[in-house]
Amino acid sequence: MNIASLIDSNPFSLAERYRQGDPEVIELFGLHPSQEEHWARRALLLDETSERRASLEQVALAIRTYQSKLPYYSEAAASLEKLEQSRTLVVVGGQQAGLFGGALLIYYKALSVVQTAREAEKRLGRPVVPVFWIAGEDHDFDEANHVNIQSPKGGIRRIRIERPEGPRLAVSRTPLTTQQWETALQELADQLPDSEFKPALLERLQSHITDCPSLSLAFARLLADWFGREGLLLLDADDPNLRALEGPMFRELIVRxxxxxxxxxxxxxxxxxxxxxxxxxxxxxxxxxxxxxxxxxxxxxxxxxxxxxxxxxxxxxxxxxxxxxxxxxxxLSTNALTRPLMQDYLLPVLAAVLGPSELAYWGILGPTFHEFGMSVPLLIPRQSFTYLEPNVTKLLDKYSLSVEEAITDWEQKKSEWLAEQDEWNLEEKFRLAKRQFEELYAPVIDTVSSLQPGLATLAATNRDKILEQITYLESRSLDAIAKQHEASLRQWDRIHQSLSPLDKPQERIYGTVHFWNRYGPEWLVRWLEVPYQATGGQRLVESLTNS
Incomplete structure (x- = not known):
């Protein structure tokens, strides 16, 4: 396994400056994961304020009821038992559900939650449980109803379930039919390239939807499969059993x-x-x-x-x-700015795992936490990765291209490579031909203009038409070169589509299911071996498999 850091695309953003430990930005939050003493400080504060939160025993019971709807893993059951202990802390991270697991960044967030909890337990010498908070109360169905894969022909294909007609209900309250689920799964089966892992993958997804669940519940079942053995607990923010415990905090938010x-x-x-x-x-x-x-x-x-x-x-x-x-x-339900307060009321949150956008809007929450007698937990930047596929590694070597160049300067590098294949130096020859023609034609324009002023316009138009024809021939000639190197240009496109699909980060476009199908369940498991970084950052990872 090879791992290397990548330069952040926005080094001056609030999230990146926080990640780097900028003291001015840390002032907005109070704590930072790079400071060893801040972990113990947060734990002590949670111990001192335990009476202000909901009953952890009742919260654990609500989560236990929800977990009963998910695939069973003994490690998750052990986490539930730990959660009922008074000294237990939690690391939490959340996301709206995603069809068939959604984008890779969701997998990476759950991974970050699991690894942070494991690290915190070692640091503090006390139980720390990983919890994934599914934002099932959100009503933006179009954010949750799709997943992107790469089709057998190489294009990016979006599999989606259309929102049912009617009011825009919370995703967890939006009913789906058997037909909708079967159609989505069949489209996924048709569009995923055939692989040795595909039959088992489809069979497992089918097992999650036999009772026609909501998007949120099907999503939770898949996350349980992926991280249940790591002790990850899942909850739905729209779970009525949790809602029954949130009344006192809602009361505070209303009165104040x-x-x-x-x-x-x-x-x-x-x-x-x-x-x-x-x-x-x-x-x-x-x-x-x-x-x-x-x-x-x-x-x-x-x-x-x-x-x-x-x-x-x-x-x-x-x-x-x-x-x-x-x-x-x-x-009742919270919005993005009051959800962190409710989260802190329900759970003894040692640390929250956040993506860059979440970190940015949490930046305004310090005074709000203080107003309600709380404090901002440790904020852990979600680990962010670009996976370098084995065949793409070979192509980068073939074209002497670095990963950074492939991500940020692919179009320019591709054009430069194609120009190098022009052994006839066509661009220079056409440029010279155009210049020489204009020089030869200039006296003609001067002569006819002196004969009759109206001919000047006709001569200029005639010149431009000839130049246009020369440019057309140049374009056709360059197209001929491109056609000679069509296979190589497809390889350039393969690099771009893997590392920067649709000119966006890989983790925001492709679904985890795309790589699961291509490289199998071992690919998912081996992410747990990637060294943990409490301050996150964009990293390049290769050689997860022997493919």
Whole structure:
């Protein structure tokens, strides 16, 4: 296994400066994983504030009930037993579900959660459990309903399930039919290239959808298969058993909603004062809460002393909202800015694993945590990888191309290589021909212009047409060279499609299922051997398999 660091594409971003340990950025959060004492400090603080959180025993019971819907692994069962112990801490990371496991970055986030928990347990000498928080309450179905693979012909193919007609419900509340699941799985089977691993892969995915689950539940089952043996626990933010425990925190968010808004604005000011742009600016009057309703998941706003949605479906007094926290907490849900507070209320969060965008918007949350008597946990940048496939390694060597060049300068390098194949020096010859023609033709234009002024325009048009024909011949000649090297150009395209598909990071485009099909379950397992880095960073990994 070979591992090398890659240069971050945005070295001055808030997330990258935090990762590098910039003191000015760390001020926004308070703790940093590179500081050994900060791990112990956070653990001590959680011990001192345990009475302010939900009952860990009841939270563990809710997770146990949810885990019963997932494939069973004894290591996950052991994590549940640890979670019920008073001294247990957790490392949490979350994501919205993804069809058939979604993009690679989700796999890498779960991997980061597992490895961080393992590392923290060694550092602190006490139980630390990995937990993956599925954002099933989110209603953006189009973010969850697809996965990208590479088809047998080499193109990128998106497999998707269309959102059912009707209100935009939370993903975990969006019912899917047997026909929808079977159609999606059949399309995946048709588009995945044949491999020795494909039959078992499809059989396992089929086992997850026989009872026609929600996208979130099918996703949880697949993550359990991938990381259950590492003790990973899974929860759904929209689980009614968890919601039943969240009433007291919802009550705080409602009663102190004005203070919540003020704290968020203070956090935004701190980020702006350090020269960063806001990842997502808060809207004036937003309650930063959602209501699950027959018309969908409704974002709530404050208007005088009432909580309303902009479409006019609901208008609740504070008293009515508080009644919901007691009698129907499953009607409420957090947004991206209040979810971290709810997470900290439910669980003894030692550390949270975050992607770059999440780190950016968590930058404004310091004052909000403080306002509610909490503090920001240790934030662990999600480990980020580019996998260098064996056949791509050979192609890079063949064309003397570095990975960085292939990712950031592929088009230019490809053009330069093709130009080198021009043994006739066609571009220079055509350039010389055009110049010589223009020099020879200039006296003609001068002569005819002196005969009759109107002929000047005709002569210039005639010149341009001839130049256009020369350019056309040049283009056809260069196309002929490209055609002679068609096979090689396809190899250049193969490099680009592997490392930077659609000009985006590999981990954001391809689904984990794409590589699982190509390299088998061993490829998934061997990621656990990649050395852990608490401060994350983009790394290049090759030789995970013997292929």
């Amino acid at each position: 909603n004005n203070e919540l808004e003020t704290a968020l604005k203070a956090g935004e000011s701190q980020v702006l004062s350090k020269g960063f742009k806001l990842q997502a600016e808060t809207n004036p009057g937003s309650a930063n809460l959602f209501l699950h309703h027959e018309h969908g998941r409704l974002l709530l706003h404050k208007e005088k002393d009432r909580f309303i949605d902009r479409r006019g479906h609901v208008s609740y007094s504070q008293e009515q909202m508080l009644e919901l926290t007691s009698n129907s907490p499953d009607c």
